[in-house]
Amino acid sequence: MPYPNSLRSRFIITLSIMLVLVMGILVFILHQLMIPNLISEERQSAHVYANALQKGIDQNARALGDMAYQWASWISTREFMEGRLPDFPQTHITPAVFSDHDADMMVITNINDGVVWVAGRNPSNGRFTSCATPEGPCQWTIEQVRQIQRQLPMADTIPRIGITPGFALLSTWPIARQDTPVQSGKLTLVRFLPGQWQLDAENSASTLTLSATRQSTDIVNGETRVDIDSTSDDSLRLTLARDSATPGYQVLMTTRLDRQGLRNGIERFNLTMLGAMGLLLGLMMLMLWIFRAIVLRPIAELSRYAVALRQSPGEHLESPPPWLQARGDELGIMAREFQTLIRELNDRNAHLKALTNRDALTGLGNRRLLDRQLPRILSLTHRLDRPVALIMIDVDHFKLYNDFYGHPEGDQCLKTIAETLSDIFQRESDLVARIGGEEFVIVLPDFDLDRAMDIARGVCTAMEAQCLPHEPSPTHKYVTISAGVAISSPEHPLAGEALIKRADEALYQVKKSSRNAVGCASPG
Ligand SMILES: Nc1nc2c(ncn2[C@@H]2O[C@H](COP(=O)(O)OP(=O)(O)OP(=O)(O)O)[C@@H](O)[C@H]2O)c(=O)[nH]1
Known part of the structure:
Protein backbone atom coordinates (compact mmCIF):
# COMPACT_ATOMS: atom_id res chain seq x y z
CA MET A 1 0.00 0.00 0.00
CA PRO A 2 1.67 3.28 -1.07
CA TYR A 3 1.93 5.93 1.67
CA PRO A 4 0.02 9.21 1.02
CA ASN A 5 3.04 11.25 -0.08
CA SER A 6 4.47 8.58 -2.36
CA LEU A 7 4.91 9.36 -6.04
CA ARG A 8 2.37 6.66 -6.86
CA SER A 9 -0.25 8.21 -4.56
CA ARG A 10 0.42 11.65 -6.00
CA PHE A 11 0.16 10.33 -9.53
CA ILE A 12 -3.11 8.54 -8.73
CA ILE A 13 -4.48 11.68 -7.04
CA THR A 14 -3.45 13.82 -10.05
CA LEU A 15 -5.10 11.38 -12.48
CA SER A 16 -8.26 11.27 -10.35
CA ILE A 17 -8.43 15.07 -10.29
CA MET A 18 -8.00 15.09 -14.08
CA LEU A 19 -10.77 12.50 -14.42
CA VAL A 20 -13.13 14.55 -12.24
CA LEU A 21 -12.21 17.69 -14.21
CA VAL A 22 -12.90 15.98 -17.53
CA MET A 23 -16.21 14.69 -16.15
CA GLY A 24 -17.06 18.21 -14.97
CA ILE A 25 -16.22 19.63 -18.40
CA LEU A 26 -18.33 16.98 -20.14
CA VAL A 27 -21.28 17.60 -17.80
CA PHE A 28 -20.83 21.35 -18.39
CA ILE A 29 -20.82 20.76 -22.16
CA LEU A 30 -23.94 18.60 -21.82
CA HIS A 31 -25.85 21.17 -19.81
CA GLN A 32 -24.59 24.40 -21.30
CA LEU A 33 -24.21 23.44 -24.95
CA MET A 34 -25.73 20.09 -25.86
CA ILE A 35 -29.09 20.29 -24.09
CA PRO A 36 -29.80 23.93 -25.12
CA ASN A 37 -28.84 22.98 -28.67
CA LEU A 38 -31.07 19.91 -28.62
CA ILE A 39 -33.93 21.96 -27.13
CA SER A 40 -33.49 24.59 -29.82
CA GLU A 41 -33.59 21.87 -32.50
CA GLU A 42 -36.63 20.36 -30.81
CA ARG A 43 -38.36 23.75 -30.84
CA GLN A 44 -37.54 24.23 -34.49
CA SER A 45 -39.06 20.89 -35.42
CA ALA A 46 -42.07 21.68 -33.19
CA HIS A 47 -42.54 24.89 -35.17
CA VAL A 48 -42.27 22.96 -38.43
CA TYR A 49 -44.89 20.57 -37.11
CA ALA A 50 -47.07 23.51 -35.99
CA ASN A 51 -46.89 24.90 -39.55
CA ALA A 52 -48.00 21.54 -40.93
CA LEU A 53 -50.94 21.50 -38.49
CA GLN A 54 -51.87 25.05 -39.48
CA LYS A 55 -51.87 24.03 -43.11
CA GLY A 56 -54.15 21.11 -42.25
CA ILE A 57 -56.55 23.44 -40.39
CA ASP A 58 -56.41 25.99 -43.24
CA GLN A 59 -57.08 23.27 -45.79
CA ASN A 60 -60.17 22.16 -43.90
CA ALA A 61 -61.33 25.75 -43.49
CA ARG A 62 -60.64 26.57 -47.14
CA ALA A 63 -62.54 23.51 -48.37
CA LEU A 64 -65.57 24.49 -46.27
CA GLY A 65 -65.18 28.15 -47.26
CA ASP A 66 -64.98 27.31 -50.97
CA MET A 67 -68.10 25.23 -50.73
CA ALA A 68 -69.97 27.93 -48.79
CA TYR A 69 -68.90 30.47 -51.38
CA GLN A 70 -70.14 28.28 -54.24
CA TRP A 71 -73.50 27.78 -52.59
CA ALA A 72 -73.81 31.48 -51.70
CA SER A 73 -72.92 32.68 -55.16
CA TRP A 74 -75.00 30.04 -56.94
CA ILE A 75 -77.79 31.55 -59.03
CA SER A 76 -80.32 28.99 -57.73
CA THR A 77 -79.62 30.06 -54.13
CA ARG A 78 -80.16 33.65 -55.09
CA GLU A 79 -83.35 32.80 -57.00
CA PHE A 80 -84.58 30.95 -53.91
CA MET A 81 -83.91 34.03 -51.80
CA GLU A 82 -85.73 36.14 -54.32
CA GLY A 83 -88.70 33.73 -54.18
CA ARG A 84 -88.31 32.54 -57.68
CA LEU A 85 -87.28 29.00 -56.83
CA PRO A 86 -89.37 28.00 -53.81
CA ASP A 87 -88.67 24.28 -54.02
CA PHE A 88 -84.91 24.89 -54.08
CA PRO A 89 -84.35 23.29 -50.62
CA GLN A 90 -86.23 20.17 -51.55
CA THR A 91 -84.50 19.77 -54.89
CA HIS A 92 -80.99 20.87 -54.03
CA ILE A 93 -80.32 20.69 -50.29
CA THR A 94 -80.21 16.91 -50.06
CA PRO A 95 -78.32 14.52 -47.69
CA ALA A 96 -75.91 13.79 -50.54
CA VAL A 97 -74.78 17.43 -50.49
CA PHE A 98 -73.55 17.05 -46.91
CA SER A 99 -71.91 13.67 -47.49
CA ASP A 100 -70.14 14.83 -50.61
CA HIS A 101 -68.87 18.05 -49.09
CA ASP A 102 -68.07 16.85 -45.60
CA ALA A 103 -70.41 19.38 -44.01
CA ASP A 104 -73.00 18.93 -41.29
CA MET A 105 -75.35 21.88 -41.45
CA MET A 106 -76.41 24.77 -43.69
CA VAL A 107 -78.20 27.89 -42.46
CA ILE A 108 -79.67 30.40 -44.92
CA THR A 109 -80.61 33.76 -43.46
CA ASN A 110 -82.18 36.87 -44.92
CA ILE A 111 -80.73 40.36 -44.82
CA ASN A 112 -82.11 40.77 -41.30
CA ASP A 113 -80.32 37.62 -40.21
CA GLY A 114 -83.64 35.81 -39.84
CA VAL A 115 -83.62 32.11 -40.64
CA VAL A 116 -84.92 31.29 -44.14
CA TRP A 117 -83.84 27.68 -44.23
CA VAL A 118 -81.89 25.27 -42.10
CA ALA A 119 -80.84 21.74 -42.98
CA GLY A 120 -78.33 19.16 -41.88
CA ARG A 121 -77.51 15.87 -40.19
CA ASN A 122 -78.40 15.61 -36.56
CA PRO A 123 -75.07 14.58 -34.95
CA SER A 124 -76.83 12.69 -32.17
CA ASN A 125 -78.65 10.28 -34.51
CA GLY A 126 -77.21 10.96 -37.98
CA ARG A 127 -80.67 11.75 -39.37
CA PHE A 128 -81.04 14.42 -42.07
CA THR A 129 -83.60 17.15 -41.59
CA SER A 130 -84.40 20.19 -43.71
CA CYS A 131 -86.75 22.92 -42.43
CA ALA A 132 -87.73 26.55 -42.89
CA THR A 133 -87.28 27.20 -39.16
CA PRO A 134 -85.12 25.58 -36.46
CA GLU A 135 -88.13 23.93 -34.99
CA GLY A 136 -89.91 20.62 -35.22
CA PRO A 137 -87.63 18.08 -36.85
CA CYS A 138 -84.93 20.77 -36.99
CA GLN A 139 -85.22 21.60 -33.30
CA TRP A 140 -81.72 20.11 -32.77
CA THR A 141 -80.24 23.07 -34.73
CA ILE A 142 -81.70 25.74 -32.49
CA GLU A 143 -78.60 26.46 -30.38
CA GLN A 144 -76.24 26.53 -33.35
CA VAL A 145 -78.62 28.74 -35.30
CA ARG A 146 -78.82 31.22 -32.41
CA GLN A 147 -75.04 31.39 -32.17
CA ILE A 148 -74.76 31.93 -35.91
CA GLN A 149 -77.43 34.66 -35.79
CA ARG A 150 -75.51 36.38 -32.95
CA GLN A 151 -72.27 36.55 -34.88
CA LEU A 152 -73.77 37.29 -38.30
CA PRO A 153 -73.75 41.11 -37.91
CA MET A 154 -69.90 41.13 -37.78
CA ALA A 155 -69.27 38.03 -39.85
CA ASP A 156 -66.71 38.20 -42.63
CA THR A 157 -65.92 35.49 -45.16
CA ILE A 158 -63.00 33.98 -43.24
CA PRO A 159 -63.94 30.53 -42.01
CA ARG A 160 -63.55 30.21 -38.23
CA ILE A 161 -64.28 27.79 -35.45
CA GLY A 162 -67.28 28.57 -33.35
CA ILE A 163 -67.27 27.41 -29.79
CA THR A 164 -70.78 27.01 -28.48
CA PRO A 165 -72.51 24.66 -28.24
CA GLY A 166 -69.61 22.37 -29.02
CA PHE A 167 -66.97 23.19 -31.58
CA ALA A 168 -67.78 23.70 -35.24
CA LEU A 169 -66.06 25.09 -38.29
CA LEU A 170 -68.20 27.88 -39.80
CA SER A 171 -68.02 29.69 -43.10
CA THR A 172 -70.45 32.47 -43.95
CA TRP A 173 -70.83 34.10 -47.34
CA PRO A 174 -73.23 36.77 -48.53
CA ILE A 175 -75.78 35.55 -51.04
CA ALA A 176 -75.16 37.95 -53.87
CA ARG A 177 -74.24 38.25 -57.49
CA GLN A 178 -70.53 38.47 -58.03
CA ASP A 179 -70.80 41.75 -59.94
CA THR A 180 -72.92 43.56 -57.38
CA PRO A 181 -72.64 44.19 -53.63
CA VAL A 182 -76.39 43.84 -53.19
CA GLN A 183 -77.05 40.96 -50.83
CA SER A 184 -80.17 38.96 -50.50
CA GLY A 185 -79.03 37.15 -47.34
CA LYS A 186 -76.26 34.96 -46.01
CA LEU A 187 -75.39 31.33 -46.27
CA THR A 188 -73.51 29.65 -43.45
CA LEU A 189 -72.02 26.21 -43.82
CA VAL A 190 -71.15 24.31 -40.65
CA ARG A 191 -68.97 21.30 -39.93
CA PHE A 192 -69.17 19.98 -36.37
CA LEU A 193 -65.79 19.29 -34.82
CA PRO A 194 -65.16 16.66 -32.15
CA GLY A 195 -63.33 17.74 -28.97
CA GLN A 196 -60.40 15.64 -30.28
CA TRP A 197 -60.05 16.79 -33.87
CA GLN A 198 -57.81 14.45 -35.88
CA LEU A 199 -56.64 16.39 -38.92
CA ASP A 200 -54.94 13.45 -40.56
CA ALA A 201 -56.55 10.05 -40.02
CA GLU A 202 -53.22 8.31 -40.47
CA ASN A 203 -51.30 10.44 -38.02
CA SER A 204 -52.33 10.24 -34.39
CA ALA A 205 -50.05 13.19 -33.55
CA SER A 206 -52.30 15.35 -35.70
CA THR A 207 -55.10 15.04 -33.13
CA LEU A 208 -55.89 18.45 -31.69
CA THR A 209 -57.66 18.89 -28.38
CA LEU A 210 -59.98 21.84 -28.74
CA SER A 211 -60.70 24.28 -25.95
CA ALA A 212 -61.80 27.87 -25.66
CA THR A 213 -60.57 30.80 -23.67
CA ARG A 214 -61.24 34.52 -23.50
CA GLN A 215 -60.12 36.34 -26.61
CA SER A 216 -56.53 37.52 -26.75
CA THR A 217 -56.31 40.87 -28.52
CA ASP A 218 -53.18 40.00 -30.47
CA ILE A 219 -54.87 37.27 -32.55
CA VAL A 220 -57.09 38.53 -35.35
CA ASN A 221 -58.53 37.44 -38.68
CA GLY A 222 -57.58 33.83 -38.83
CA GLU A 223 -54.00 34.36 -37.66
CA THR A 224 -52.49 31.66 -35.53
CA ARG A 225 -50.31 32.04 -32.47
CA VAL A 226 -48.06 29.09 -31.67
CA ASP A 227 -47.03 28.31 -28.08
CA ILE A 228 -44.66 25.51 -27.16
CA ASP A 229 -44.18 24.49 -23.51
CA SER A 230 -42.29 21.58 -22.10
CA THR A 231 -44.72 20.07 -19.65
CA SER A 232 -42.46 17.13 -18.77
CA ASP A 233 -39.27 15.38 -19.86
CA ASP A 234 -41.39 13.13 -22.08
CA SER A 235 -43.60 15.51 -24.00
CA LEU A 236 -43.99 19.03 -25.33
CA ARG A 237 -47.32 20.82 -25.42
CA LEU A 238 -47.98 22.54 -28.74
CA THR A 239 -50.81 25.05 -28.67
CA LEU A 240 -52.27 26.79 -31.71
CA ALA A 241 -54.45 29.75 -30.77
CA ARG A 242 -56.89 31.35 -33.25
CA ASP A 243 -59.66 33.86 -33.01
CA SER A 244 -62.99 32.12 -32.97
CA ALA A 245 -66.30 32.78 -34.72
CA THR A 246 -67.74 33.39 -31.27
CA PRO A 247 -67.07 37.03 -30.30
CA GLY A 248 -64.84 37.47 -27.21
CA TYR A 249 -63.37 34.00 -27.39
CA GLN A 250 -60.39 32.33 -28.97
CA VAL A 251 -59.95 28.68 -29.77
CA LEU A 252 -57.00 26.74 -28.45
CA MET A 253 -55.91 23.62 -30.35
CA THR A 254 -53.47 21.58 -28.34
CA THR A 255 -51.44 18.49 -29.09
CA ARG A 256 -48.60 16.72 -27.37
CA LEU A 257 -45.30 16.01 -29.08
CA ASP A 258 -43.10 13.22 -27.89
CA ARG A 259 -39.59 14.40 -26.88
CA GLN A 260 -37.99 11.24 -28.20
CA GLY A 261 -35.48 13.27 -30.26
CA LEU A 262 -34.26 15.15 -27.19
CA ARG A 263 -34.12 11.97 -25.12
CA ASN A 264 -32.23 10.16 -27.88
CA GLY A 265 -29.80 13.09 -28.18
CA ILE A 266 -29.10 13.14 -24.44
CA GLU A 267 -28.84 9.37 -24.33
CA ARG A 268 -26.38 9.43 -27.26
CA PHE A 269 -24.29 12.08 -25.54
CA ASN A 270 -24.41 10.19 -22.21
CA LEU A 271 -23.27 7.03 -23.99
CA THR A 272 -20.50 8.95 -25.73
CA MET A 273 -19.56 10.53 -22.40
CA LEU A 274 -19.51 7.14 -20.66
CA GLY A 275 -17.46 5.70 -23.50
CA ALA A 276 -15.05 8.64 -23.33
CA MET A 277 -14.76 8.31 -19.54
CA GLY A 278 -14.18 4.57 -19.83
CA LEU A 279 -11.54 5.17 -22.48
CA LEU A 280 -9.94 7.89 -20.36
CA LEU A 281 -9.98 5.65 -17.29
CA GLY A 282 -8.42 2.85 -19.31
CA LEU A 283 -5.78 5.24 -20.65
CA MET A 284 -5.05 6.49 -17.16
CA MET A 285 -4.67 2.93 -15.83
CA LEU A 286 -2.34 2.18 -18.73
CA MET A 287 -0.37 5.37 -18.02
CA LEU A 288 -0.15 4.43 -14.34
CA TRP A 289 1.07 0.98 -15.25
CA ILE A 290 3.68 2.34 -17.68
CA PHE A 291 4.68 5.09 -15.24
CA ARG A 292 5.00 2.50 -12.50
CA ALA A 293 7.16 0.23 -14.63
CA ILE A 294 9.34 3.01 -16.07
CA VAL A 295 9.66 5.46 -13.20
CA LEU A 296 8.05 4.44 -9.91
CA ARG A 297 9.56 0.99 -9.51
CA PRO A 298 13.18 2.07 -10.15
CA ILE A 299 12.74 5.13 -7.92
CA ALA A 300 11.20 2.97 -5.17
CA GLU A 301 14.12 0.56 -5.56
CA LEU A 302 16.63 3.43 -5.38
CA SER A 303 14.94 4.88 -2.31
CA ARG A 304 14.86 1.41 -0.64
CA TYR A 305 18.52 1.06 -1.51
CA ALA A 306 19.35 4.52 -0.06
CA VAL A 307 17.57 3.63 3.21
CA ALA A 308 19.40 0.29 3.41
CA LEU A 309 22.68 2.09 2.69
CA ARG A 310 22.17 4.49 5.58
CA GLN A 311 21.30 1.62 7.92
CA THR A 356 43.83 3.45 11.67
CA ASN A 357 45.64 0.12 12.08
CA ARG A 358 49.09 1.34 10.98
CA ASP A 359 51.79 3.32 12.73
CA ALA A 360 52.34 6.44 10.65
CA LEU A 361 56.10 6.64 11.29
CA THR A 362 57.21 3.08 10.70
CA GLY A 363 54.35 1.56 8.70
CA LEU A 364 54.12 -1.27 11.22
CA GLY A 365 50.90 -2.20 12.94
CA ASN A 366 49.86 0.01 15.86
CA ARG A 367 48.44 -0.55 19.31
CA ARG A 368 44.92 -0.59 17.92
CA LEU A 369 45.79 -3.39 15.52
CA LEU A 370 47.49 -5.31 18.31
CA ASP A 371 44.46 -4.96 20.58
CA ARG A 372 42.14 -6.18 17.79
CA GLN A 373 44.30 -9.00 16.49
CA LEU A 374 45.89 -10.43 19.63
CA PRO A 375 42.71 -12.01 21.10
CA ARG A 376 41.88 -13.50 17.68
CA ILE A 377 45.43 -14.93 17.26
CA LEU A 378 45.34 -16.34 20.79
CA SER A 379 42.01 -18.04 20.36
CA LEU A 380 42.79 -19.46 16.88
CA THR A 381 46.25 -20.74 17.84
CA HIS A 382 45.09 -22.27 21.11
CA ARG A 383 42.25 -23.96 19.24
CA LEU A 384 44.99 -25.66 17.22
CA ASP A 385 46.60 -26.58 20.58
CA ARG A 386 49.63 -24.39 19.90
CA PRO A 387 51.28 -21.68 22.11
CA VAL A 388 51.63 -17.99 21.30
CA ALA A 389 54.78 -16.01 22.17
CA LEU A 390 54.82 -12.24 22.66
CA ILE A 391 58.09 -10.22 22.58
CA MET A 392 58.13 -6.68 23.85
CA ILE A 393 61.05 -4.57 22.68
CA ASP A 394 62.26 -1.23 24.04
CA VAL A 395 65.14 0.89 22.69
CA ASP A 396 67.90 1.34 25.22
CA HIS A 397 68.60 4.89 26.38
CA PHE A 398 66.50 6.34 23.64
CA LYS A 399 65.92 9.56 25.53
CA LEU A 400 69.65 10.16 25.47
CA TYR A 401 69.68 9.32 21.76
CA ASN A 402 66.96 11.83 21.07
CA ASP A 403 68.54 14.46 23.19
CA PHE A 404 71.92 13.97 21.51
CA TYR A 405 70.99 13.47 17.87
CA GLY A 406 67.71 15.28 17.82
CA HIS A 407 64.15 14.07 17.32
CA PRO A 408 64.33 13.56 13.53
CA GLU A 409 67.32 11.27 13.95
CA GLY A 410 65.39 9.51 16.69
CA ASP A 411 62.58 8.94 14.18
CA GLN A 412 65.05 7.58 11.67
CA CYS A 413 66.38 5.23 14.30
CA LEU A 414 62.86 3.97 15.03
CA LYS A 415 62.35 3.35 11.31
CA THR A 416 65.58 1.33 11.12
CA ILE A 417 64.41 -0.79 14.03
CA ALA A 418 61.06 -1.30 12.25
CA GLU A 419 62.82 -2.37 9.06
CA THR A 420 65.03 -4.79 10.99
CA LEU A 421 61.97 -6.31 12.65
CA SER A 422 60.13 -6.57 9.34
CA ASP A 423 63.11 -8.36 7.81
CA ILE A 424 63.19 -10.89 10.63
CA PHE A 425 59.47 -11.54 11.03
CA GLN A 426 58.17 -12.34 7.57
CA ARG A 427 55.59 -15.00 8.31
CA GLU A 428 52.08 -14.10 7.34
CA SER A 429 50.93 -15.05 10.82
CA ASP A 430 53.48 -12.85 12.66
CA LEU A 431 52.27 -9.53 13.96
CA VAL A 432 54.79 -6.70 14.43
CA ALA A 433 53.52 -3.47 15.97
CA ARG A 434 54.88 -0.26 17.41
CA ILE A 435 52.74 0.32 20.46
CA GLY A 436 54.36 3.40 22.02
CA GLY A 437 57.21 5.86 21.55
CA GLU A 438 60.13 3.38 21.31
CA GLU A 439 58.24 0.24 22.25
CA PHE A 440 57.58 -2.60 19.79
CA VAL A 441 55.62 -5.83 20.17
CA ILE A 442 55.94 -8.99 18.13
CA VAL A 443 53.26 -11.70 18.37
CA LEU A 444 54.41 -15.12 17.22
CA PRO A 445 51.78 -17.85 16.89
CA ASP A 446 53.04 -21.41 17.30
CA PHE A 447 56.23 -20.30 19.15
CA ASP A 448 57.25 -21.81 22.48
CA LEU A 449 59.30 -19.94 25.07
CA ASP A 450 62.68 -21.26 23.96
CA ARG A 451 62.16 -20.42 20.31
CA ALA A 452 60.84 -17.02 21.30
CA MET A 453 63.83 -16.33 23.54
CA ASP A 454 66.16 -17.40 20.73
CA ILE A 455 64.56 -15.16 18.19
CA ALA A 456 64.41 -12.25 20.65
CA ARG A 457 68.10 -12.60 21.19
CA GLY A 458 68.53 -12.72 17.42
CA VAL A 459 66.68 -9.43 17.19
CA CYS A 460 69.01 -7.84 19.77
CA THR A 461 72.02 -9.06 17.83
CA ALA A 462 70.61 -7.93 14.52
CA MET A 463 69.92 -4.49 15.94
CA GLU A 464 73.37 -4.08 17.36
CA ALA A 465 74.73 -5.29 14.04
CA GLN A 466 73.14 -2.27 12.40
CA CYS A 467 75.90 -0.27 14.09
CA LEU A 468 73.81 2.84 14.63
CA PRO A 469 76.13 5.04 16.69
CA HIS A 470 74.81 5.92 20.14
CA GLU A 471 77.49 8.16 21.62
CA PRO A 472 75.69 9.22 24.77
CA SER A 473 74.80 5.62 25.72
CA PRO A 474 76.49 4.64 28.95
CA THR A 475 76.35 0.91 28.05
CA HIS A 476 77.01 0.45 24.31
CA LYS A 477 78.49 2.51 21.50
CA TYR A 478 75.70 1.44 19.11
CA VAL A 479 71.94 1.50 19.41
CA THR A 480 70.76 -1.60 21.23
CA ILE A 481 67.42 -2.91 22.29
CA SER A 482 66.16 -4.99 25.20
CA ALA A 483 63.29 -7.51 25.03
CA GLY A 484 60.83 -9.21 27.37
CA VAL A 485 59.22 -12.49 26.31
CA ALA A 486 55.98 -14.05 27.58
CA ILE A 487 54.07 -17.16 26.52
CA SER A 488 50.40 -18.11 26.48
CA SER A 489 49.98 -21.84 26.10
CA PRO A 490 46.84 -23.91 25.56
CA GLU A 491 47.40 -25.32 29.03
CA HIS A 492 47.79 -21.86 30.59
CA PRO A 493 46.08 -19.49 28.23
CA LEU A 494 46.32 -15.76 28.90
CA ALA A 495 44.19 -12.90 27.71
CA GLY A 496 45.88 -10.40 25.39
CA GLU A 497 46.25 -7.71 28.07
CA ALA A 498 47.71 -10.16 30.55
CA LEU A 499 50.19 -11.49 28.01
CA ILE A 500 51.38 -7.96 27.15
CA LYS A 501 51.66 -7.17 30.85
CA ARG A 502 53.82 -10.20 31.44
CA ALA A 503 56.17 -9.40 28.58
CA ASP A 504 56.33 -5.81 29.83
CA GLU A 505 57.26 -7.02 33.30
CA ALA A 506 59.96 -9.27 31.87
CA LEU A 507 61.30 -6.32 29.89
CA TYR A 508 61.24 -4.15 33.00
CA GLN A 509 63.28 -6.74 34.87
CA VAL A 510 65.85 -6.85 32.09
CA LYS A 511 66.10 -3.09 31.95
CA LYS A 512 66.62 -2.95 35.68
CA SER A 513 69.73 -5.12 35.53
CA SER A 514 71.21 -4.62 32.12
CA ARG A 515 70.64 -3.49 28.51
CA ASN A 516 70.86 -5.23 25.13
CA ALA A 517 69.42 -8.32 26.78
CA VAL A 518 66.35 -10.57 26.76
CA GLY A 519 64.29 -11.57 29.76
CA CYS A 520 61.35 -13.90 30.04
CA ALA A 521 58.30 -14.19 32.20
CA SER A 522 57.82 -17.56 33.78
CA PRO A 523 55.07 -19.49 31.95
CA GLY A 524 51.81 -20.29 33.69
N1 LIG B 1 62.39 10.66 18.02
C1 LIG B 1 61.34 10.17 18.67
N2 LIG B 1 61.42 10.05 19.99
C2 LIG B 1 60.39 9.51 20.67
C3 LIG B 1 59.19 9.13 20.00
N3 LIG B 1 58.33 8.63 20.93
C4 LIG B 1 58.95 8.72 22.14
N4 LIG B 1 60.19 9.24 21.98
C5 LIG B 1 61.19 9.46 22.97
O1 LIG B 1 61.62 8.27 23.54
C6 LIG B 1 62.19 8.55 24.78
C7 LIG B 1 61.89 7.49 25.77
O2 LIG B 1 62.66 7.71 26.91
P1 LIG B 1 62.47 6.87 28.19
O3 LIG B 1 61.05 6.36 28.33
O4 LIG B 1 62.92 7.74 29.33
O5 LIG B 1 63.38 5.68 28.08
P2 LIG B 1 64.91 5.51 27.64
O6 LIG B 1 65.51 6.85 27.53
O7 LIG B 1 64.90 4.76 26.36
O8 LIG B 1 65.49 4.73 28.82
P3 LIG B 1 65.45 3.19 28.98
O9 LIG B 1 64.19 2.73 28.41
O10 LIG B 1 65.48 2.97 30.47
O11 LIG B 1 66.63 2.62 28.31
C8 LIG B 1 61.67 9.91 25.17
O12 LIG B 1 62.73 10.89 25.14
C9 LIG B 1 60.65 10.22 24.11
O13 LIG B 1 60.62 11.66 23.82
C10 LIG B 1 59.14 9.29 18.62
O14 LIG B 1 58.15 8.98 17.97
N5 LIG B 1 60.26 9.81 18.00
Missing part, protein backbone atom coordinates in the same frame (compact mmCIF):
# COMPACT_ATOMS: atom_id res chain seq x y z
CA SER A 312 24.23 -0.48 6.68
CA PRO A 313 26.38 -1.34 9.72
CA GLY A 314 29.49 -2.55 7.90
CA GLU A 315 32.38 -0.60 6.46
CA HIS A 316 31.79 -2.18 3.07
CA LEU A 317 28.75 -0.67 1.32
CA GLU A 318 26.63 -2.66 -1.14
CA SER A 319 26.16 -1.40 -4.73
CA PRO A 320 22.74 -0.60 -6.26
CA PRO A 321 21.02 -3.57 -7.95
CA PRO A 322 22.65 -4.42 -11.33
CA TRP A 323 19.36 -4.16 -13.27
CA LEU A 324 19.10 -0.52 -12.17
CA GLN A 325 22.65 0.22 -13.25
CA ALA A 326 21.96 -1.39 -16.62
CA ARG A 327 19.19 1.10 -17.47
CA GLY A 328 20.05 3.57 -20.22
CA ASP A 329 17.97 6.45 -18.82
CA GLU A 330 18.54 9.08 -16.13
CA LEU A 331 17.70 6.58 -13.39
CA GLY A 332 20.35 4.26 -14.78
CA ILE A 333 22.84 7.16 -14.76
CA MET A 334 21.87 7.89 -11.16
CA ALA A 335 22.35 4.23 -10.17
CA ARG A 336 25.73 4.09 -11.93
CA GLU A 337 26.81 7.33 -10.23
CA PHE A 338 25.74 5.75 -6.93
CA GLN A 339 27.81 2.71 -7.77
CA THR A 340 30.91 4.89 -8.51
CA LEU A 341 30.34 6.81 -5.31
CA ILE A 342 30.00 3.62 -3.30
CA ARG A 343 33.17 2.19 -4.86
CA GLU A 344 35.09 5.33 -3.95
CA LEU A 345 33.64 5.28 -0.45
CA ASN A 346 34.57 1.62 -0.04
CA ASP A 347 38.14 2.38 -1.21
CA ARG A 348 38.40 5.32 1.15
CA ASN A 349 36.96 3.24 3.98
CA ALA A 350 39.52 0.54 3.31
CA HIS A 351 42.29 3.14 3.18
CA LEU A 352 41.11 4.78 6.39
CA LYS A 353 40.81 1.41 8.02
CA ALA A 354 44.37 0.62 7.00
CA LEU A 355 45.51 3.98 8.35
